[in-house]
Structures are given as C-alpha cells and as structure tokens.
Amino acid sequence: MPEAIYSEKFRIVGNDYEHGGEVATYVKKVLKEFGLTADVVRRLSIANFEAEMNVVMYARAAEFDLEVFLDSVRIVIADEGPGIPDIDLAMQEGYSTATAEMRQRGFGAGLGLPNIKRNTDELQISSVPGKGTTLRYAVFFNR
Ligand SMILES: Nc1ncnc2c1ncn2[C@@H]1O[C@H](COP(=O)(O)OP(=O)(O)O)[C@@H](O)[C@H]1O
Ligand SMILES: [Mg+2]
Numbered sequence: 001m002p003e004a005i006y007s008e009k010f011r012i013v014g015n016d017y018e019h020g021g022e023v024a025t026y027v028k029k030v031l032k033e034f035g036l037t038a039d040v041v042r043r044l045s046i047a048n049f050e051a052e053m054n055v056v057m058y059a060r061a062a063e064f065d066l067e068v069f070l071d072s073v074r075i076v077i078a079d080e081g082p083g084i085p086d087i088d089l090a091m092q093e094g095y096s097t098a099t100a101e102m103r104q105r106g107f108g109a110g111l112g113l114p115n116i117k118r119n120t121d122e123l124q125i126s127s128v129p130g131k132g133t134t135l136r137y138a139v140f141f142n143r
Contacts, residue, residue, distance in 0.1 A: 024048035050112035
C-alpha cells in the first residue's frame with residue numbers, strides 16, 4: 001500500500017461520556033480541510049462516531065488511527081476490552097447489550113455496527129475475548 005499523505009493517532013477512554021465523540025468531531029474537521037466531498041466526510045463521521053462511542057460504552061480504552069491516502073481514508077480502532085464474543089450477532093440491527101444507564105443516555109439502539117458497515121466500503125472486525133476488539137474500515141474516493 002502507498003504511504004499515507006496524512007496520519008494522526010488519538011486515544012479514546014472508556015466510560016468517558018463527557019469527551020465521547022470528540023475524536024469523531026475533530027477528525028471531521030481534518031477531513032473537511034482535505035477537501036473531501038461532503039458525502040465522504042459524512043459517511044466517515046457516522047462510522048467514526050459510532051465506533052468511538054462503542055469504545056466509550058464497552059471497552060477500557062482504544063487507539064484511533066486516522067490515515068488519509070490519495071484515494072481513500074482508512075481508520076483502525078484497536079481497543080482493550082472484553083471483545084465481541086459473536087461478531088455476526090453484534091452486526092445484526094437491533095442487537096445491543098447496552099445497560100439501562102446507556103439507554104438513558106440515548107445509546108443502545110443496536111444500529112452502530114450496521115451503520116459502520118453501511119457507510120464504509122471495507123470493514124473488518126477482529127476480536128479476542130478478554131483482550132479487545134479491532135475495527136478497520138475504509139472509504140474510497142477518486143475512483
Ligand atoms: N468495542 C466493543 N467492545 C465490546 N463489545 C462491543 C464493542 N462494540 C460493540 N460491541 C457489542 O456489539 C453490540 C452492538 O453494537 P452496536 O451495533 O454499536 O449497538 P449498540 O452500541 O447500540 O449496543 C453492543 O451492544 C456490544 O455488545
Ligand atoms: Mg454502538
């Protein structure tokens with residue numbers, strides 16, 4: 001793969017609802033500055049927000065890696081957490097293990113992972129029970 005023209009790393013902290021969503025908001029600003037189309041920015045921002053909030057809700061912490069290429073944006077989010085025991089089940093619309101408290105905050109519709117899938121051109125999820133989960137996704141353009 002060619003080298004990224006831009007890359008930046010962020011930390012996401014589990015249970016930190018106060019700052020939850022800030023990485024997605026910042027990355028949206030960066031992507032706009034690169035002149036990417038509104039549609040590409042929108043699709044990535046939806047995916048980034050859903051993935052970030054999943055770390056806040058379900059994991060201890062994560063590293064969020066942004067890489068911008070001439071033809072794509074690639075995101076890798078590697079968390080330390082419980083992992084996802086059944087990824088096919090977690091991908092189903094409406095499936096959620098959100099607690100009552102999370103639901104009170106407006107989360108837990110079970111649409112986050114399906115929305116990431118719908119808004120990206122490539123998605124890979126790998127997970128090790130008791131260790132954590134890694135999401136990799138990409139959106140392509142100029143094709
Ligand atoms: N990073 C993660 N670590 C552990 N479990 C996760 C993670 N992301 C998602 N999950 C699991 O997958 C389920 C579905 O996620 P999602 O589609 O985003 O819906 P929601 O966040 O509304 O529950 C979650 O309820 C949770 O059980
Ligand atoms: Mg979610």
